[in-house]
Amino acid sequence: MSVLLIEDVTLMTMDRGGRIIPKGAVLADSGEITYVGPAAELPQELSGDVTRIAGRGRVALPGLINAHTHAAMTLFRGYADDLPLQEWLETKIFPIEARLTAEDVYWGTLLACIEMIRSGTTTFADMYFFMDEAARAVEESGIRASLSIGMGSLDGKGDEKLARSAEFCEKWHGAAGGRITTMLGPHAPYTCSRSFLSKVAQRAADLGVGVHIHISETEREVSDSRKQFRMSPVKFVEAGGILQVPVLAAHCVAVSDEDIDILADYKVKVAHNPGSNMKLASGVAPVPKMIESGIKVGLGTDGAASNNNLDMIEEMRLAALLHKVSLRESTAMPARTCLEMATIDGAICLGLEDSIGSIEVGKRADIILMDFDAPHLSPTSTVDLSSHIVYSSCGADVSTVIIDGRVVMDERKIVGIDEEEIMLEVDKRALRLVAGG
Ligand SMILES: [Zn+2]
Incomplete structure (x- = not known):
């Protein structure tokens, strides 16, 4: 599996210390988080197959x-x-x-x-x-x-x-x-x-x-x-x-x-x-x-x-x-x-706290990016980000979703799944169920 790097993102780790890292980076290798910290202190130059996700204007949270x-x-x-x-x-x-x-x-x-x-x-x-x-x-x-x-x-x-x-x-x-x-x-x-x-x-x-x-x-x-x-x-x-x-x-x-x-x-x-x-x-x-x-x-x-x-x-x-x-x-x-x-x-x-729930080294990379470059989420520099997330944002503000180190939604596009087909099929089945068939 490839290496995944989220760069230049505001990181809400939800770790025990409640760390928020303004210009942060997260590195994951084979789905496991190997680095969480300031982007400027990334441990080494990365080579090979790296999926890079630009985080500017985004807030990263655990899924x-x-x-x-x-x-x-x-x-x-x-x-x-x-x-x-x-x-x-x-x-x-x-x-x-x-x-x-x-x-x-x-x-x-x-x-x-x-x-x-x-x-x-x-x-x-x-x-x-x-x-x-x-x-x-x-x-x-x-x-x-x-x-x-x-x-x-x-x-x-x-x-x-x-x-x-x-x-x-x-x-x-x-x-x-x-x-x-x-x-x-x-x-x-x-x-x-x-x-x-x-x-x-x-x-x-x-x-x-x-x-x-x-x-x-x-x-x-x-x-x-x-x-x-x-x-x-x-x-x-x-x-x-x-x-x-x-x-x-x-x-x-x-x-x-x-x-x-x-x-x-x-x-x-x-x-x-x-x-x-x-x-x-x-x-x-x-x-x-x-x-x-x-x-x-x-x-x-x-x-x-x-x-x-x-x-x-x-x-x-x-x-x-x-x-x-x-x-x-x-x-x-x-x-x-x-x-x-x-x-x-x-x-x-769910008994899964050792592997998910926060962005920490050793946990699986289940991470979401929220698009904070929006009128209803401004201003950003003066507030507690938790307030914006809970009181001002909505699900549609989520732009990118990573689960187990794999990008499953990229800039609001679900990867590898035909959403249209699913909605049509569900509509057909719901119609049959409601009609009593
Ligand atoms: Zn129930």
């Missing part, structure tokens, strides 16, 4: 990490809006999902991958069905992903699904040159029995993978759980033994102080989805309180049917604004915190 989504749901974007969660799920989403084919999931995921790349996301955590096809889309698009098959056990087929999921993990964990990792995906406490959760925990430990699960998305889920099991969903999953393995818990909207203590004790990672939670009127997750309790919180878009896009820059802004207005506290969730959630903390949520 954004979408910690919770259902990528193929791009097929249902805009199909069922402005409905209550349960009605949305039961009358619209579940029936249309029942008609999905493996090929639909492939095309829907591929569309999601290019949408995410275009808006600066280089890694996503996905939970859905037909995940072999999703993995194929990830492999072809060049993006990085942590994939899990969504499983419920209330239909009596839990064991079968778990065996299939374990097979999926064995097949795909570490595939696509390490870009694909896997988790087990028990859907939620209300779709999985306690004994099934115990089996999932055991299998995850055996496989050495984490667990991706929805927990406490709504007040209704919590009151149903209290009625049926006399405990909160958090206590229910604890009783099932799931918290013994690394857990990525999506939502955690309706969590009590006691629940937060449990999540913190077990070092559960939380994926916060402000856009989806607002659109489905699920409520406001107590994110500032969770962060204060030491819980690592990442950011996710959730599926495109409840957001309705996969733009992580917008999601950062929503997170900042939602908690400020909900707490009537303008200092809540500063821009920098939101940026950490979308980068390094997202990497921690």
Whole structure:
């Protein structure tokens, strides 16, 4: 693999020291970062096959990490809006999902991958069905992903699904040159029995993978759980033994102080989805309180049917604004915190902090360049760049995307993929699904 050099760029490393390097350079060899620092101090003259990326007027950031989504749901974007969660799920989403084919999931995921790349996301955590096809889309698009098959056990087929999921993990964990990792995906406490959760925990430990699960998305889920099991969903999953393995818990909207203590004790990672939670009127997750309790919180878009896009820059802004207005506290969730959630903390949520989440020597080169040469991002020399990114920019400001050392978008052109074909194919498939075919 060739050497990649980004020159003369403003570097936001998101490393522990929060280093920002004004005229910086990044060097990567075979996808691994070998130099981060001032351009003037680049270690040696480079020879041979070097891909040079001009960084003037650009800000380089670690690629954004979408910690919770259902990528193929791009097929249902805009199909069922402005409905209550349960009605949305039961009358619209579940029936249309029942008609999905493996090929639909492939095309829907591929569309999601290019949408995410275009808006600066280089890694996503996905939970859905037909995940072999999703993995194929990830492999072809060049993006990085942590994939899990969504499983419920209330239909009596839990064991079968778990065996299939374990097979999926064995097949795909570490595939696509390490870009694909896997988790087990028990859907939620209300779709999985306690004994099934115990089996999932055991299998995850055996496989050495984490667990991706929805927990406490709504007040209704919590009151149903209290009625049926006399405990909160958090206590229910604890009783099932799931918290013994690394857990990525999506939502955690309706969590009590006691629940937060449990999540913190077990070092559960939380994926916060402000856009989806607002659109489905699920409520406001107590994110500032969770962060204060030491819980690592990442950011996710959730599926495109409840957001309705996969733009992580917008999601950062929503997170900042939602908690400020909900707490009537303008200092809540500063821009920098939101940026950490979308980068390094997202990497921690996926258990990938040793390889991604910041621009540091030894990590994989997942780097995005944002075009700051724009009226809505001026002036630049007087401000904290985090503010501009979170409050003023949008996904379309991302100009170049590098994943694992490979340029997958060059000056807003997706490399090696026919976007037109994908959009046409998804349109055709969405039409068939909506028509009931
Ligand atoms: Zn979800």
